[in-house]
Amino acid sequence: MLLFTLSMAVLGFGQEQGESKKINCSADVLRYDASVNPDIQILTGNVVFTHEGAICYADTAFYNEKTNVIEAFGEELIIHINDTVHLYGKYLMYDGKTKIVFIERDVILSDEYSVLYTDRLTYLRNEAYAYYDTHGTIVDDSNTLDSEQGWYYTETKDVYFKENVVLVSPDYTVETDTLRYNTQSKIAYFLCPTYIFSDDNSIYCEDGWYDTEQDIYQFEKNVRINTPDQCMQGEYIWYDKIHDIGIAKKNISVYDSVENVLILGEYAEYYGQEGFTFITDSAIAVLIDGKDSLFMHSDTIWANFDSAQNVSEVLAYHQVRFYRYDLQGSCDSLVYWAKDSIINMFRSPVIWFEKNQCLADTVRLFIRNREIHEMHLIRNSFICEDVFKENKFNQIQGRNMFVYFLNNAIDYVFVDADAECLYYVLDEQKALIGINQSVSKQMRIDFADNEVSLITLYKTVKGDMSPEKDKSNVFLRDFIWLNQYRPKSKEDIFMPAFYKPELKIELTEEEEE
Incomplete structure (x- = not known):
């Protein structure tokens, strides 16, 4: 055995001048063991080796001059890759030709942004x-x-994570199989099916990203967001948590289990601090109630929230149409006051139920237990009913009407101002007796079994009963039958809504006051 002992010697064995790719070593002690391998230098005590900008500190090392490979050991082994990247471990192998570092046992990789812990690492x-x-x-x-x-x-x-990936942030826990994370920007990128959990909700997506620093999220592909009371789905959802702003696109659905309401559409925006959200492009609202579910469509559906983030007002505007098996409607715009359960319909509103059609400048529906309790027809009011033969209609006309319901059927109608009615009178065998036509200041029409049972006139101007053959005109002045606009199924809510021509309304002196 040939043994050399050096104290704090700088070793550059096997190097020629200017040959920078060789590893440079120093240690307290250097020795060779020719019986094992004469090409290996054995270094012990304060070992230091450098190679093209990298520097390593170890307790012991074995350096092979021919292969330019060094193995190093130490309880506090450190290799500085550059000024910012540092590796720590207990065993290291470094190849000077390929510049590959293999390090293991309690490995730490640190830079200015993060620290990586593992048991074995290749750099x-x-x-x-x-x-x-x-x-x-x-x-x-x-x-x-x-x-x-x-x-x-x-x-x-950039860090690419694979297999059983878990990201834990202050607000969320992310679980997935593949993820990219940037330690400088602190943005996580989802590359496959991903689950995100928090105290308030759970999220599923198959693509997208999460800015953990700015609290901004973008979820894509089969997105599902579940809260205790709601479920939202779509192909694209972007959300800024700090500013409470969100955007959703394509195949959007929002289900509220408390209100039992489903909202559908292709584009939506949410502004939490301003207290509103809207959905457009094939927007649909469904009030779910089994076979009694109501389906409504309009160009845009808008919702306002109160301070407790509960829906206080819903607005639907342009081409509004809705369908329920026992109730249909059409108008240009609609406002629903959630607290009072009141629906206001504006501009060419039409309501259909059973054989009845109701029109006015404005229609106001009062809802109780998802059924109409009361209906106000405001200005230019008209109700007509399709009678037993074609082109025969019972008709009520007046300035304002108030319709009251009992067990989901009309109980009575009160007409206030300019009241007119035209009714076909039938006997017990449903044979036509004649036509009753009356004009009065005010009028009340009572119903029984969906048929007129009593007409009460106030301040009567005129009233008569005559055979049908003696009536030259069986339609009141403002009669119009709009059955072609009536939705016959939930698919018909996408048909064009009815619009009547705009009329200039002359107010009386009393109304102007």
Whole structure:
């Protein structure tokens, strides 16, 4: 055995002048063991080796001059890849030709943005990335990420995690199989089916990203967001948590289990601080109640929230149409006051139920237990009913009407001002007796079994009963039958709504006051 002992010697064995790719070593002690391998230098005590900008500190090392490979050991083994990237472990192998570092046992990789913990790691200096396959954990100042495999690109600060990936942030926990995370920007990118959990909700998506620093999310592909009371789905959902602003696109559905309401559409925006949201492009609202579900469509559906984030007002505007098996409607715009359960219909409103059609400038519906309790027809009011033969209609006309319901059927109608009615009178066998036509200041029409049972006139101007053959005109002045606009099924809510020509309304002196 040939033994050399050096004290704090600088070793450059096997190097020629200017040959920079050889590893430079120094140690307290250097020795050779020719019986084992004469090409290997054995270094002990304060070992230091450098190679093209990298520097390593160890307790012991074995350097092979021919292969330019060094193995190093130490309880506090450190290799500085550059000024910002540092590796710690207890065993290291470094190849001076390929510039590949293999390090294991309590491995730490640190830079200015994060720290990586694993048990075994390979670092490729030429490509500037590290790889582990024995489970690793990355920690920065706000997040912790775990995975079975990982690739850390130290120049771009991108980390690719694979298999059993878990990201824990202050507000969310992310679970997925593949994820990219940038330790500088602190943005996580979802690359496959991903689950996100918080105290308030759970989220599923198959693509997208999460800015953990700015609290901004973008979820894509089969997105589902579940809260205790709501479920939202879509192909694209973007949300800024700090400013409470969100955008959703394509195949959007929002279900509220408390109100039992489903909202559908292709584009939506949400403004939490301003207290409103809207959905458009094939917008549909469904009030779910089994076979009694109501389907409504309009160009845009808008909802306002109160301070408790409960819906206080719903607005639907332009081409509004709705369908329920026992109630249909059409108008240009609609406002629903949630607290009072009142629906206001504006501009060419029409209501159909059973054989009845109701029109006015404005229609106001009062809802109780999802049934109409009361209906106000305001200005230019008209109700007509399709009678037993074609082109025969019972008709009520007046300035304002108030319709009261009992057991989901008309109980009575009160007409206030300019009241007129034209009714076909039938005997017990449903044979026509004649036509009753009356004009008065006010009028009340009572119903029984969906038929007129009593007409009460106030301040009568005139009233008569005559055979049908003696009536030259069996329609009141403002009669119009709009059955072609009536939705016959939930699919018909996409048909064009009815619009009557705009009329200039002359107010009386009393109304002007």
